[in-house]
Amino acid sequence: MDYTHLSKRLHRVGELVPNAAKLADIGSDHAYLPAYLVLNKKITSAIAGEVVEGPYQSAKNLVAELNLSSVIEVRKGDGLDVINSLDDISAVTICGMGGTLIRDILDRGFKSGHLNGSEVLLLQPNVGEKTLRTWLNKHSYVIENEDIIRENDKNYEIIVAKKTEHGENLSELELMFGPKLLQEKSDIFIQKWHHELKQFNNILVQLEKSTKDVSKKIEEVKEKINLIHEVIE
Numbered sequence: 001m002d003y004t005h006l007s008k009r010l011h012r013v014g015e016l017v018p019n020a021a022k023l024a025d026i027g028s029d030h031a032y033l034p035a036y037l038v039l040n041k042k043i044t045s046a047i048a049g050e051v052v053e054g055p056y057q058s059a060k061n062l063v064a065e066l067n068l069s070s071v072i073e074v075r076k077g078d079g080l081d082v083i084n085s086l087d088d089i090s091a092v093t094i095c096g097m098g099g100t101l102i103r104d105i106l107d108r109g110f111k112s113g114h115l116n117g118s119e120v121l122l123l124q125p126n127v128g129e130k131t132l133r134t135w136l137n138k139h140s141y142v143i144e145n146e147d148i149i150r151e152n153d154k155n156y157e158i159i160v161a162k163k164t165e166h167g168e169n170l171s172e173l174e175l176m177f178g179p180k181l182l183q184e185k186s187d188i189f190i191q192k193w194h195h196e197l198k199q200f201n202n203i204l205v206q207l208e209k210s211t212k213d214v215s216k217k218i219e220e221v222k223e224k225i226n227l228i229h230e231v232i233e
Helices: 008-016 032-039 053-065 099-112 129-138 172-177 179-184 187-209 215-232
Strands: 021-026 043-050 072-076 091-097 120-125 141-151 154-163
Touching: 008 032, 008 091, 008 120, 008 141, 008 154, 021 032, 032 043, 032 053, 032 072, 043 053, 053 072, 091 099, 099 120, 099 129, 120 129, 129 141, 129 154, 129 172, 141 179, 141 187, 154 187, 172 179, 172 215, 187 215
Parallel strands: 021 043, 021 091, 043 072, 091 120
Antiparallel strands: 120 154, 141 154
C-alpha cells in the first residue's frame, strides 16, 4: 500500500469522505489517505495528525516529496488535539485502531472542544464496534452510513456519523450489529457473524467447564448467541 494504491478499507473510507472536505486524518501514519484524496481532488485540504515520532516523520517526508505542504499540514499531537477551530475541519477520519481507542480519542476531543460536532466522522475500528456505536449514540450522533469490508482474511467495519440535535435511540441489536449493516445483511456481514457465533459457542463450552462462579458471564454469552441467531437466521 502507498499513496497511489490504498488498502481496500482505506479506499472505501476515502470514497465516503464528502467532496471538497477539509479533512483531519487522526493517526495518519504515512499520510497516505490525505495525500491520495488531495491528489484525486476529493478534498480541498487536510491535517494529518500523528502522535508517534516515526510515522509523523514519514508523513512529513511524503507530503514534502509530493509538494503538498500548501494543502496538507502534518502535525504531531495526541488525537484531536492537533486541530483547532481556525482549521474549519468538516470531516474527521480515524482508521485502523480499536473501537475503544477511537472512542477515547473522540471523548477527549469532545470534552476539550477540539471536536465541535459540525464534523462528519468516518471511523474504521478494527474491533470494538459496539463500544464505539454506544458512545456515538450517547452523544447524539446519527449513524448515516456503514459498510463492512473483507481484506486479508479480516473484516473491517466503517461507520459514518454526524451529530444532530436529538440523535437516535439505537437498540441493543443495532449497537451490536450496526443499524445500516443490519438492514443490508451483506454476505460478508453474515459470514462475520457465523464466525463470531462459533467463537461465542466455544467460549460458552469453556465457561460451563469452569469450577468458578461464572454464571453472570455465561448469561452474557448466551444473550449474545441468541442475538446472533436472531440476526442471521
